[in-house]
Amino acid sequence: MIKAILFDYDDTLVQTRRTRHQTIYKLSDELFKTRITEKEIDEAWGLPAEEFLLKLFGRFSSDLHYLWEVYLEFSKKDLNIPHPQAFDFINKYQNSFKFGIVTSSSGKVVLRELDELQINKSLFFQIQTSDQTNVHKPNPKVFEPIFGLLKNEKITKDEIIYIGDSPVDYESANKFGFHFLGIAHDNRHVDYFQSGEIPFVKSFLELESYLMNKEGFI
Known part of the structure; x- marks a missing residue:
């Protein structure tokens, strides 16, 4: 039983996949002036949270505190x-x-x-x-x-x-x-x-x- x-x-x-793809696209476009691809998101998907952020945005900043701050701020605009x-x-x-x-x-x-x-x-x-x-x-x-x-x-x-x-x-x-x-x-x-x-x-x-x-x- x-x-x-x-x-x-x-x-x-x-x-989450549907929702956060939009968050990531907006963040990368508005903040880092680039377009992260769907393939890049797929390669990071499922990684532990901090590894996920560094995989996607580590080339722009290695400051996890900053990455968390901006990711959380952008994610508030896209409710799951x-x-x-x-x-x-x-x-x-x-x-x-x-x-x-x-x-x-x-x-x-x-x-x-x-x-x-x-x-x-x-x-x-x-x-x-x-x-x-x-x-x-x-x-x-x-x-x-x-x-x-x-x-x-x-x-x-x-x-x-x-x-x-x-x-x-x-x-x-x-x-x-x-x-x-x-x-x-x-x-x-x-x-x-x-x-x-x-x-x-x-x-x-x-x-x-x-x-x-x-x-x-x-």
Whole structure:
């Protein structure tokens, strides 16, 4: 039986890729007078927060404090957008599962965005960001802090599922010993999930059906 559901954040719960592409284009154009390409963004996507900033903007400045300041300022102009039914699902089942977030994004961004979206952060027993670990996906040790909390609640790895949108989400969760479910809001990683026979859904409506119908999960 599944007792805890952990989520990736970017592109799993919210449409970060779509939103932040616009932020990055505006920042690079207005501040650095250049156009960062989609390929450059893709190469940086998924890196821990500070590595992400340096990968994109390090050639303009190596001052992380400055890069954080301008990135956060520009990102305030582009509010992130939840995936349909994402937080409705969590609200609906808040008394059935323990919900958590494990993300490589910075707490500066994630916590602010949840506030902007008026999401009750107490729906999650833990929101683990890049600020709380020295390792990051695909290193499976990224799950040790949050699993330590669940272990204290007598919840085992076999009672936990991690839901994410990318190959690194699967690789880290699988190696750590969690169940995994992909969520493919678009087609970028469908081939990866299919070729590896990795279970996945395409929406939170499908997620609800999957959990309700999967033998041994409920």
